[in-house]
Amino acid sequence: MFLKNNLDNKLKNWLWVFLWAGVIFFFSSQPDLKSGLPNQWDFILRKLAHIAEYAVLTLFLIRALKEHRLNRRQLLFLAMILALLYAASDEYHQTFVLGRQGVVRDILIDGAGVFLTCLFTKFRYSFNTRL
Template sequence: MRKRSRLGLLWFILTIAWMAFIFMKSAEPYSVQDMKPALGSFVSEEKLLRYVPRWEFFYDGSLVSWREPYHFVEFFIRKCGHIAEFALLTLLLILTLSARVRSKGLVAAGSGLIAVLYACSDEWHQTFVPGRTGHLADVAVDSIGVVLVLAAYLIVIAARRRR
């Protein structure tokens, strides 16, 4: 087996493993993933209130408010997690497709499309999990990670072409 082929197989296996990890985390009820008790044992509500910005906004019909500091902090941790998990998925997809596809544009388009479709299926999957809901807004958050990695990939490709 050629080195490029073995490397492509490795990236493919890692990509599937990461997708399985995302699927398993999505299958957990919210009660298993609730970070508020851990935050409460780490820092007091009064202390946290001193540091969180005085923001309130609606996200997918629910109020996110600084007045509930544990919920507020957990909200941002969870959204950053969405961005990171789909950024990594996109990177793995780029590496997997690059082992087989020569066109960099096709690699970028394919990776982005697969990652966003997986984000959609992930949110749909959550609608079947007790205590979880699928949100189209979360697909948009996941897509931030996808776009960041695709932008970095295209910048690197453009920089290499200039050399």
């Protein structure tokens, strides 16, 4: 019974990762997304969305990887690498979408969300022995 529950938790946690990756993919597939705000505000909103969507992806990755008995350093490093690889693949994907372009700057902005989430997680759990 314990093994089945553990497997169910692993699958559920990875399901959230893949669902969120699908949400990111969906929005990246939309040609020329605009918020309707003036240009400078639209730019800021879009970049904040990049940070937020990759922060959430990183949280889901951390939660899924937690089930695999990694130490904290390995867990955060692997979550960071996987999220950044997805960010790079997402920018590459955008080169095939009409009205979109892949930009290295956006990978760095996505990386800010990834890094801040890992930093928050490390800080939050530095007072707690378990992650």
